[in-house]
Amino acid sequence: MIPPRLEAKLxxxxxxxxYYGFRHKCPxxxxxxxAFLPFGFEFTVLKEMKVAGGGYRPNALCPVCSSLDRERLVYLFLLHKTDIFERPGRLLHVAxxxxxAEIFRxxxxxxxxxxxxxxxxxMVEMDITNIQFPDASFxxxxxNHVLEHIIDDGKAMSELHRTLKPGGMAILQVPVSQALKDTYEDFEITDKAEREEVFGQGDHVRIYxxxxxxxxxxxxxxxxNAFNWIAEPGSFGGKRNLFGLSEQEPVFLVRKYG
Ligand SMILES: [Zn+2]
Structure with a gap:
């Protein structure tokens, strides 16, 4: 019997x-x-609607630690475009x-x-449309990748805003369509297979x-603020895409006016 932690390490x-090579590096x-490994659903709608931050990506999953492209993008953004790792602060990490989580901990x-x-x-159970914390807590x-699952996403956004301190910031990633002009949602569609067909995932309620x-x-x-790393690739692995990021995926950084 090999202890589970040792087995994972081995x-x-x-x-x-x-998978050793020089093309990519996992941050x-x-x-x-x-190479990174492919990951994501292959539903037609995701391709048709040019959904970034979702769908099938050939270069997404780290074969060693299982990090995803979208997780690596958020980490690099926090590292190079914010002072979160230097300044004392209270951080709420949803889902x-x-x-x-390992880095933040x-x-x-x-x-x-x-x-x-x-x-x-x-650590705590929380309904994002009814957050149990007082105003200006964080x-x-x-x-990330929560709001596209929530029917009353407006309420969730206002709860996130309420619990953020004035001047505070949030990263709120969702998959977004680069083909749609307006968000497409239909709450009458509740069947998993039908949601997969129209939203690209069985538990999504819209495509933003x-x-x-x-x-x-x-x-x-x-x-x-929507940040596209490809416009300033320097700290993000350069044009050769060292860290295996999605070139289409923006980072949505929001701030509460303070
Ligand atoms: Zn890795």
């Missing part, structure tokens, strides 16, 4: 050797890789991604809290358009 070492586990300046609809995967909120998403965030009171 598996990672083995994968590091199998989480530091592995030098010849926490494992690799990011071990960052001494952060007072770190994770929350999810089920407490199994986080300096930073990170809530990039403009529609940003307008909705602005209506909730946020100052919205």
């Amino acid at each position: 598996r990672a070492t083995c994968r590091k050797a199998v 989480f586990c530091g592995s030098s890789l010849r 926490p991604e494992a690799r990011l 071990t960052t001494e300046n952060l007072d770190y809290l994770t929350a999810d609809i089920s407490a199994k995967t986080a 300096d930073v909120i990170i809530c 358009s990039s403009a529609g998403y940003q307008h909705k965030l602005a209506r909730a009171g946020f100052k919205v």
Whole structure:
């Protein structure tokens, strides 16, 4: 019997050797890789609607630590475009991604809290449309790939805004269509297979358009910024895409006016 932690370590070492190369590097586990692995659903609608941050990507998953392209993008953005790792602050991480959570947990300046609809995967159970924390509780909120699952996303956005301190910031990633002019949603569609066909995932309730998403965030009171790493690739692995990021995926950084 090999203890599970040792087994995981051995598996990672083995994968590091199998995928070793110079084309890519994972910013989480530091592995030098010849390739990342494919990941994501292949539903036609995702391709037709040119959905960034979702759908099938050939170069998405780290074979060693299982980080995804979208997780690596958020990490690099926080590292190079914010002062989150230097400034003391209270961070709420909703639906926490494992690799990011590991980094935040071990960052001494952060007072770190994770929350999810089920407490199994986080420190506290939380309904994002009815957050149990008082106004102005957090300096930073990170809530990725949640809002596209929530019917009352306007209420969720206003709750995120309410619990953020004035001047505080949030990263709120969702998949966005680069083909749609307006967000497409239909709450009558509840069947999993039908949702897969029209939204590209069985538990999504809409496909945001990039403009529609940003307008909705602005209506909730946020100052919205969409950052495209490919416009300034320097700290993001350069044009050769060292870190295996999606070239289409923007980072949505919002701030509460302070
Ligand atoms: Zn990795």
